[in-house]
Amino acid sequence: MSSSAAARAWRRSLRDALLRGSAWRGGGAPAARSASTASASDAAAAGAAAGGPKKVPPPPRKGRLLTGAMIGLAIAGGAYVSTADEAKFCGWLFKSTQLVNPLFALLDAEFAHRLAVTAAAHGFVPREKRPDPSVLGLEIWGRKFTNPIGLAAGFDKNAEAVEGLLGMGFGFVEVGSVTPLPQEGNPKPRIFRLREHGAVINRCGFNSEGIVVVAKRLGAQHGKRKMEETSSSTSPSTNDVKQGGKAGPGILGVNLGKNKASEDATADYVQGVHTLSQYADYLVINVSSPNTPGLRKLQGRKQLKDLVKKVQAARDEMQWAEDGPPPLLVKIAPDLSKQDLEDIAAVALALRLDGLIISNTTISRPPPADTHPIAQEAGGLSGKPLFDLSTNVLREMYTLTRGKIPLIGCGGVSSGEDAYKKIRSGATLVQLYTAFAYGGPALIPRIKAELAECLERDGFKSVQEAVGADFR
Numbered sequence: 001m002s003s004s005a006a007a008r009a010w011r012r013s014l015r016d017a018l019l020r021g022s023a024w025r026g027g028g029a030p031a032a033r034s035a036s037t038a039s040a041s042d043a044a045a046a047g048a049a050a051g052g053p054k055k056v057p058p059p060p061r062k063g064r065l066l067t068g069a070m071i072g073l074a075i076a077g078g079a080y081v082s083t084a085d086e087a088k089f090c091g092w093l094f095k096s097t098q099l100v101n102p103l104f105a106l107l108d109a110e111f112a113h114r115l116a117v118t119a120a121a122h123g124f125v126p127r128e129k130r131p132d133p134s135v136l137g138l139e140i141w142g143r144k145f146t147n148p149i150g151l152a153a154g155f156d157k158n159a160e161a162v163e164g165l166l167g168m169g170f171g172f173v174e175v176g177s178v179t180p181l182p183q184e185g186n187p188k189p190r191i192f193r194l195r196e197h198g199a200v201i202n203r204c205g206f207n208s209e210g211i212v213v214v215a216k217r218l219g220a221q222h223g224k225r226k227m228e229e230t231s232s233s234t235s236p237s238t239n240d241v242k243q244g245g246k247a248g249p250g251i252l253g254v255n256l257g258k259n260k261a262s263e264d265a266t267a268d269y270v271q272g273v274h275t276l277s278q279y280a281d282y283l284v285i286n287v288s289s290p291n292t293p294g295l296r297k298l299q300g301r302k303q304l305k306d307l308v309k310k311v312q313a314a315r316d317e318m319q320w321a322e323d324g325p326p327p328l329l330v331k332i333a334p335d336l337s338k339q340d341l342e343d344i345a346a347v348a349l350a351l352r353l354d355g356l357i358i359s360n361t362t363i364s365r366p367p368p369a370d371t372h373p374i375a376q377e378a379g380g381l382s383g384k385p386l387f388d389l390s391t392n393v394l395r396e397m398y399t400l401t402r403g404k405i406p407l408i409g410c411g412g413v414s415s416g417e418d419a420y421k422k423i424r425s426g427a428t429l430v431q432l433y434t435a436f437a438y439g440g441p442a443l444i445p446r447i448k449a450e451l452a453e454c455l456e457r458d459g460f461k462s463v464q465e466a467v468g469a470d471f472r
Contacts, residue, residue: 020435079368086129093126097441104440109191113155113437120161126441129171133452136171138463140406140428141327141354143251143281145172147448149419152410152431153255153284153331154202158209159217160434165438166250169444174431175214176255177286182210184260186291192374194383196418198414199369200434202361203379205291206257209276218279220252224248226286245281247387251437254280255331260292266307270314277315285311301343304330308351327354327390332397333357334390334411341393345400355406357431358397362411383434387412389429391425398426402466414439416450421454424469 097301104112121123126443136147148171159175166173185207192201208214225246245251256272258265269285277283285307287298298307302338315325330353332344339466347357369375369385390411398407409427413419414435436443459467 122163157160174253177257199383420454
């Protein structure tokens with residue numbers, strides 16, 4: 001992209017920002033409504049009729065200040081881009097987002113989260129134009145990842161911002177958890193910051209707009225991707241490994257949950273598979289959230305075996321193209337006994353599960369978070385205090401599965417060194433969430449650069465060479 005083209009793009013972004021800001025303050029102008037906004041309105045109406053999520057109220061004064069700050073960054077970027085090359089400008093733009101982080105800290109935690117998703121959905125986030133270091137590339141499930149750093153489920157619950165999130169440089173993004181029917185989740189407040197410990201406690205309870213709304217969004221993204229592939233002037237060689245996924249340049253995972261009032265958990269997951277698997281590069285059965293009563297009981301040996309067999313059958317009975325069905329993973333809790341882990345490993349090996357995500361949030365309060373006043377709040381804890389607990393479970397599961405099943409390490413990752421430790425402990429891929437909530441977009445290129453330095457420092461030529469290195 002030339003500097004003049006970049007400048008034109010920034011002028012368009014600024015114009016759109018001003019139009020959106022005007023619509024936001026004035027209650028919305030018909031001319032400014034995009035197709036995605038219309039879909040969201042339809043979904044909100046449907047949700048209200050079904051007792052689902054209600055319309056988010058207009059932002060408070062702090063929200064308007066944050067919008068003004070974003071527009072200010074756009075103006076500054078427009079001035080800068082005319083004299084900087086693309087790589088330097090991209091780096092400046094990611095670093096500049098750190099200026100906005102203190103403003104997010106002033107907002108209610110859930111409103112700040114909502115605002116961040118909206119910003120990503122509407123393109124008010126930096127887009128990574130620089131290639132990832134080649135040492136970070138890897139292939140798994142027949143799909144090429146440009147890097148192993150992904151965004152965990154829970155951030156983009158309703159698949160509103162997939163393109164924007166992948167565009168920031170994540171190797172993969174996991175949306176959800178998605179429930180069959182819309183549900184509001186648990187009463188607010190339900191998200192609590194432990195900022196000094198880099199942690200969060202949440203008890204959201206699978207708040208979801210439901211699979212119909214999510215399927216509509218993912219279908220539109222999938223169609224856009226197909227049109228781009230069809231209109232491309234160059235055809236890839238048949239020997240090339242397919243890059244990117246069904247939603248764009250990165251890989252898309254879809255995390256499935258069950259409705260709180262459902263009496264048949266298996267039916268809920270099967271319905272999710274039938275509706276959403278065609279849009280997913282991989283699927284996740286979430287049986288480990290601590291905020292849905294009875295959910296974690298599905299991690300028992302018999303219950304898990306029965307559930308996985310039926311979900312696998314539902315996936316396999318569908319018609320698939322040459323790529324075949326999406327891989328099926330299970331996300332487990334960190335609060336499991338050794339016997340529980342042995343049972344899960346046995347089921348995973350017996351049923352040839354495609355992968356495990358280790359782990360979800362914890363109901364324990366690892367130090368130093370245990371002394372924080374907010375630690376008494378009910379819910380699952382994520383962030384830095386979870387790192388050791390989740391990594392120990394990861395190591396145990398890598399040993400129990402003998403390295404035969406791909407593992408995704410999740411829990412407390414906030415640096416490239418953390419990601420590297422997960423990989424050496426047996427993770428093929430790594431996910432983060434809480435650190436991204438605190439650090440913003442600037443965290444993504446920093447973690448990738450640090451991870452690449454760790455690999456090269458220890459003489460590894462690829463991520464795959466380092467997987468499970470602590471056990472060799």
